[in-house]
Every structure is written in structure tokens, then in C-alpha cells.
Amino acid sequence: MSELIVYTSNGCSGCKMVKKQFEKNGIDFKEINLSESPEDAEMIKSKGFSAAPIIEFKGEFSYGFNPDRIRKIIKTVKEERGV
Numbered sequence: 416m417s418e419l420i421v422y423t424s425n426g427c428s429g430c431k432m433v434k435k436q437f438e439k440n441g442i443d444f445k446e447i448n449l450s451e452s453p454e455d456a457e458m459i460k461s462k463g464f465s466a467a468p469i470i471e472f473k474g475e476f477s478y479g480f481n482p483d484r485i486r487k488i489i490k491t492v493k494e495e496r497g498v
Contacts, residue, residue: 419444419488422459422469429480430468436482439490 421437421444423430437444449456449467460477465481470477470484472491477484 418472419492420447420471421445422447422449422455422467422471424448424467425450429465432480433468433470433485436485440487440493442492450497 419437419442420450421430421433422436423446425448426482434444435457447455449459464476464478468480472488472494
């Protein structure tokens with residue numbers, strides 16, 4: 416199964432909304448708080464992103480609370496699980 420990572424930061428309302436959508440749909444993800452992980456924050460900056468939330472799925476990165484992208488990820492994860 417593909418790893419899903421949500422990069423967040425403290426006080427980020429979009430981050431909370433992204434996590435809520437995955438949790439509501441029973442989708443497991445790894446959360447990395449960029450406010451607490453300078454190494455990951457540098458990696459994200461090197462990819463051209465300057466703010467969270469950032470979603471990494473199947474090696475692709477997407478920025479912000481994007482409902483269409485979130486729905487596609489949920490659908491893909493559920494298909495991988497055979498749900």
C-alpha cells in the first residue's frame with residue numbers, strides 16, 4: 416500500500432481540514448509537523464513549497480486543502496485495500 420504523508424504546521428486550519436477528511440474516511444496517514452521537524456521543513460522548501468498543508472502520495476506532492484485531490488487519494492487507497 417502506498418504511504419500517505421501529510422505535512423502540517425502549528426495553527427494551520429487547512430492542515431486540520433485535510434487530516435479530518437482522511438480520518439473521516441478511515442485513511443491512515445503519517446503526519447509530519449514542519450514546525451517541529453526542521454529537516455523535513457528544509458526538504459519541503461527545496462521542492463518549492465512555503466506553507467502547509469502538503470500531501471505526499473505515491474511520490475507526488477500537492478499543496479493546500481484541495482477537495483478533488485483528497486477525494487482521488489481516498490478513492491485510490493480504498494481501491495488498493497479492495498474496499
